[in-house]
Amino acid sequence: MRVRTRWVAPATLAAVGAALLTGCQSAPGGAAEERGRASGETAKVTPEAVRPSGYGAEFLGVDECSSFGRTSFTEASCAGERAAARVIARHDGTARDGPRCPATTDFVLHISEQHPSSDEDGDGVVPRGYACMRHLQPPHPGDPGGGGGPRTIVGDCVYDLGDGRVRETACDGGAERKPEFKVTKAVDDRSDCPASTALYVRLGGASPVGCARPV
Known part of the structure; x- marks a missing residue:
């Protein structure tokens, strides 16, 4: 049986997680090729309010922690019971234009410009x-095979949505949808992928092509 290869490019869909891959066109040789934004360029965790609380010199700086709420994320002492997540990288500007988050990021928290009564340097601006x-x-969810996170990385699994779309899911089969392909290798070019590759996933970064095989 001939294995049909496809090219797909993931884009983040929802909070803390699911990656969606969209866009399709015919490729030479009859293979289906999908194009889109690389995973992790944008994230969907956008709280209605982010309130500074003075735990560090910079609001939600590296190694500081946040608590979770229905409509807001606040700083919290990492040793306290309210702490839920830790900042592993922090950048100014937008995720679309700035540096990529580390591969095992669970989610990206967008921080809107604020003008609170007090902030990290006293100028009234976050x-x-x-x-x-x-x-x-x-x-x-950002771990390899975890089924989510803002980036698709080696070890992640996806399933076919039909009409040229796939979505990330947990490799252990514990999610609602079972995995159909697994990214086994990141390479510079599709020609570097092994013969068992059935799906080419655009990962971005130094090795932008993900080689995925059926599972």
Whole structure:
């Protein structure tokens, strides 16, 4: 049986997680090729309010922690019971234009520009930025095979949605949808993928092509 290969590019769909891959066109040789934004360029965890609380010199700086709420994320002492996630990288500007988050980021927290009564340097402004977050406790959707996170990485699994679309899911089969392909290798070019590759996933970064095989 001939294995049909396809090219797909993931884009983040929802809070803390699911990656969606969209866009399709015919490729030479009859293979289906999908194009889109690389995973992790944007994130969907956008609280209605982010309130500074003075735990560090910078609002939600690296190694600081946040608590979770229905409509807001606040700083919390990492040793306290309210702490839920830790900042593993922090950048000014937007996630679309700035550096990529680390591979095992669980979710990206967008920080809108604020003008509170007090802030980290006393100028009355918390600048626009984004924080790459990691849960303090499992599960970690950003881990390889975890079924979520803002980036698709080696070890992640996806399933076919039909009409040229796939979505990330947990490799252990514990999610509602079972995995159909697994990214086994990241390479510079599709020609570097092994013969068992059935799906080419655009990962971005130094090795932008993900080689995925059926599971």
